[in-house]
Amino acid sequence: MGFERQEDFGTPAVKSDEMVSLTIDGREVTVPAGTSVMRAAAEIGGQIPKLCATDNMKAFGSCRLCLVEIDGARGTPASCTTPVMPGMNVHTQTPRLEKLRKGVMELYISDHPLDCLTCSANNDCELQDAAAQVGLRDVRYGFEGENHLGLATDFSNPYFDFDPSKCIVCSRCVRACDEVQGTFALTIDGRGFGSKVSAGQVEDNFLGSECVSCGACVQACPTATLQEKSVKAIGKPERAVVTTCAYCGVGCTFRAEMRGEQLVRMVPWKDGKANRGHSCVKGRFAYGYANHRERILNPMIRESIDQPWREVSWDEAISYTAARLNQIKAESGARALGGITSSRCTNEEAYLVQKLVRGGFGSNNVDTCARVCHSPTGFGLSTTFGTSAGTQDFDSVMDSDVILVIGANPTDAHPVFGSRMKRRLRQGAKLIVIDPRRIDLVRSPHIEAAYHLPLQPGTNVAVMTSLAHVIVTEGLADEKFIRERCDWDEYQDWARFVSDERHSPETLEAVTRVPAQDLREAARLFATGGNGAIYYGLGVTEHSQGSSTVMAIANLAMATGNIGRRGVGVNPLRGQNNVQGSCDMGSFPHELSGYRHISDAATRKLFEDDWGVTLDPEPGLRIPNMLDAAVDGSFRAIYIQGEDILQSDPDTKHVAAGLAAMDCVIVHDLFLNETANYAHIFLPGSTFLEKDGTFTNAERRIQPVRKVMEPANGYGDWEVTQLLANEMGLNWTYTHPSQILDEIARLTPTFAGVSWERLDREGSLQWPVNEKFPEGAPIMHVDGFVRGKGKFVVTEYVPTDEKSGPRFPLLLTTGRILSQYNVGAQTRRTDNVLWHKEDLLEMHPSDAENRGLKTDDWAKLTSRSGETTLRVLVTDRVAPGVVYTTFHHPATQANVVTTDFSDWATNCPEYKVTAVQVMPSNGPSEWQEDYNEQAERSRRIVQAEPAE
Template structure:
């Protein structure tokens, strides 16, 4: 693809069952009723000049450039605000219109710098295009009058500049911030000639304002007023490739715009079905880590972890690794080996890592980072519905009447989808938020939750049981749905259980901390408010009852008939870009791809025939069990692709002890991450920009990842994509793998996995994306699941009794710590910390309620010691009433904080997903870093030493 602007039809698409035919400049065009003349003209192949219109914004009618003549209508109406009518005869190019448009354009240009040759728009400027479209030749008013030229540019945002001298006050940026992003950070200050775009209050800059740097305004700007710094520095892109973002589980489609091998910018692609042309600060701007100086580009090995690293060739690294794995298998047995697949890598790469473990190592000791995030989703939804995945596509939210958001903070964790939720909420949908913190969704401009239930961390199941109690005892169950779709006996058993007095909101109020009246109101609203959709995140899963909570959510959806159509459903908001895919690809120790248990002889036979090896019918070890086995001396080698378990997994001391007990730890990553302190082999990885493959997002949407530049981890043109590294390692171990492109791996996945049967790279290229299952019955994929019945047959109600966590507060540890993410940083921060995003969040802060802070003599900015039964760390405090008294909150983006030194090894009963969200702690004032932090810093410096090569004589 060359570089050209994506088509813009001027005004948004309208949906209608009625079709209207109009005639535009002699061309007949049929469009849905309600479509504007401007859009109809664009659809007919024409182009009406415009400046203030864009098809992702509501029509505004301010620039007066899109005037047209319509037979039988007086004057020259604006085509962007005039809807089509049957038989309408429209003229868009007449001498009269030409004159009017020229006049309008003259006024604009009389107050615009004429520096087109040196302007950073690099001719990629709508104003310039429109001046050409109207044939502007001169400006009769001259340029000497009062104007806005020479105003100070605002360069405070690290990624884009605001140059008001070039602004034409079209309001597109303001409207994009309002309508697309939903932040309302921008406004037009003043009136008439004094109109001026302003971020926040007059004293604010873009950086100090509420702007979240999503880039919607930059994309909307028709001039160079709001422009990426990179475009200013590098110049205009010359080619472009459509690909998929590698941050969160929303899976935004972007166009990577390139100049040679250099990435100039990432622009959200309007045809992306997950993001519909929107983006957030991470995907849009935070890709600089891909070229960061700390990226390791050469393979490295060392015999012992107290030695410095030694850079070696790929051949030497792979031969050494293979010989170590073989030595360990011979000495300790095949079960001493294992691997961890990455939710950051592609489906094809993940598939190969689990294939290496199953076919090469000869066991099922493979796990993935879903273990620490959404493994309870897999367990809970498979048990109740029959499929380990969410039930809807993102578009479904447009038909939701009530959203129930529990344990999720979408404006920070899944910002692009949050913008779509907010858009629907502003149109009148109701909102229930169940969260210990007052998240931004609870109250933000033009938005307020109908109910916020600020529960005590660890009481999700109690709250959901109480909601079910209200729904059942007040007769709000959708009995027809339950009778038709679910097992009635199981429902009756569940209904009897939740009806018990001990599950009433009043009885549970002292446990949950949620006022019974609010809880009753929320339950009634969810059951009676129309289409009810449940969205949840890690605040549901990362608990000792994570799986129970997922099943309680499924119970609630079934009891209210909210499954199997648009606008409803159970929607896990997945954390990582490809966590859904990693789970689909057989990354769990008990499952082959497509969620078939390893004890299923039929499924095993398929793989055995394809791979020519016997598959172990017994489940392998999960990550925490691998670490236990390592400290017991029975697990000795691990291949970790793209995951930093030392920083991301709970109880850091347990993880480091396990890693330290192994003889061969292989880290395959972009950077020397924290886990690499304990590694013997480092295999440099490739970024999502450097490889081909697919990611699967939270909607089960399989999307292409396309290579835009050569991998940097080898001589030009000889670098290796991550799937190639795994293949070379497999070959070094004697496996006969000969894939030449990831498409061949996907073909193998499709042959072996019924839900992927119809997936291929050719089909993905043709369709843009496909939502599994893609089968003969659903050749174009499945946006909504369980439409006519549940995948498992009858929906299963499961009694989920509230079992309090064993992590209890007491006199020594009286507060509850819960953890989460922030918008600008991402997970362990390996990527975002290496970008300018750190300007928004340079350290993890501890949120403390004013009452708790005052009792301890702490104020915002003070350093506090945070101690639990597992360990202690220090970090700075921010005092806020976002958290309830007795609750403290922090993020885990920075290794120096080591929040997981504090978290315990309690975990979900069904899946061992760690209980990150509940830790009993105490906080006290502190003067400096803890002993652990200081010791860790020294370890990190020692572990990262790389032997310097002596210069050749």
């Protein structure tokens, strides 16, 4: 597409069964009742001049430019705030309106710099457009009067500037911050002529304010007042390509706005069904890593990890890699080889890696990073409902009456969905938060949780069973739903189990530390408050009973009849952009795409016939088991695409030992990540801007990723995998990822109706897409569960073996922060570090005081696995006895401290509970110093000699 601003209808679309017909400028139009006159005019191609109106926020009626005349009505009402009426006859252009609009524009322009030719918004400015629309030719008032032209620009934000001299005080930025983002960071300070936009207090600048840099204000600004620095530096974009964000599992759709092959800015696409035109600081601004100086663009090899890297050609790298793999296979058998697919890569790339491992390496030793995040979701929801995925689309939350958030922090980890949830909460939905920390949702502007249950880490199952106890024993279960939709006998077994007095809130309070009365009231609210929706994240899954908690959540949803319609459901918030997709693609060692077990002969035959190979019928190794087997000597080679297991996986020392024990570690990535310290072959990766493909987000939405520039390393990741496969004799012939998607659709029943052409045409599809659901399935289990009857599962609370005690008296839980993403490989290489330059240890004031620690002090964090040091942040956000940190920075190495304990069903690590001690420290630990020295040594590169 060329560069055109997205169409703006002025006011939001209205849903109504009642339609209204009216006449605008002699043309009849029919729109839903409640639609504004402005939008109705826009629907038939009319362009009523406007400045304060935009279609992603409520009409404001302040700019007085969109005036119209209506037959029989007095005055000249603002078309943005005037709803259509049957038979209304509207005139949008009359001599009277012309005069009024010119007068208004004269006032605006009399206090606006006349620097259009040198302005960064030249030809992309709504004020400029409006002046042209109303035919403004001169300004009678002159420009010498009192004005705002001397106001200083605020350059503090790393991504955009605020130039108040260009502000027309339309309040669009303030309203975007309120209505769209829900942060309420901006305000109009002063009155009358002195009114001006302010980020918080007068003394605040944007960076120092509560602004979260989501970009909504910049997007809303009709002038160059709030403008991306990149537009100022590069100029106006000349084309735009719609693509999908490569950060979290929300899967926002963006317009990548380009000049030539240079990305000017990422602008959220209003037609994106996951984000509805909104964005966060990561997707909107943090793309600078794509061109970061540390990005590796040439393949590199080395014999051993104590040698420097040697740059080689692609040909040499691929032939060397294939030879090493073939040699190890010949020496130790196929099961000595394996690979890891990435949730940061496309469906097509994940599919190819598992195909290479199964068909080329000859083993099923393929796993994916979902192992360490949402594998329990797969097990839990498959067991209870029959399919492993969220039951709703994101829009569903707007029909929820009670929202239960457990073990998730949407405003930080899934910020665009978090904003949508907050919008619903401001409309009156009730909120229950179950989390050891007081996350922002508990209390923020215009949001307050009805109940915050600050449970002891590791007691999720006990809390969920307690909630069920109250619901069942107080007769609040939805028996009609259960009888119709679930296995009644299993329900009765489960009801007897949860009704036992040992599961009452009062009995379990000693374990969970949740006040019994609060828990009872929260249970009653969830069961009786209308549509109840459950949203959860890694605070549920990353436990020794992660799978049990997922099943307990499903039990609760079924017991209260909250499945199978809008506004309800069980919603796993996926951490990375393509967690759902990488799981769908057969990345787990026991199953092929479409969740079919490798031991099923008919399924194997389907793939064997299509791929022309023979498949091993036995399950392969999971990531932690690969590392164990490597230490034992039976697993010798691994191909890791787009993952940094040394930083992201638990018990760093064990991960390092496993990697060091291998004979061939192949890292395929953008940067020399931490894992690459132990690699023998480095294959440069491509960014999401440099390749075509698809991502599948947390709502099962398959969305296109489109190439906007050529890969700086020469190849898309799918091409690199194909080069390696062909060097190993597989004869793949894909020339575009659409052909890989066709193969996936051919072999995978849930993807049967998916194709690149269809995604290109329709924007996105939510699987299953097949004969039964030709248009996809926004809501699952509508008429019945996928497995038939919903299955209630008895979830006995089994306390984790990881217990605090005299040596390690505190419990550490880990998580994420808004500005950083996962291991930080991308976001640490952007200006997002301004908000989070290091991982901090949150500690309750009483625990800090007991240890003589203050905010910013260095502290040593020790567990039975290891120790690290980091700075302290004293806060009552965490409960006494609980400490919290993030894992975004390799300098901290938070996972040196986490243990090898994991979920009983899936081996998902127990990141959320580690018994620790915290003591004052003078600086980095011995491990950190040794590690940094080793990392630095490992990253030496010998440049390739230029060709003669």
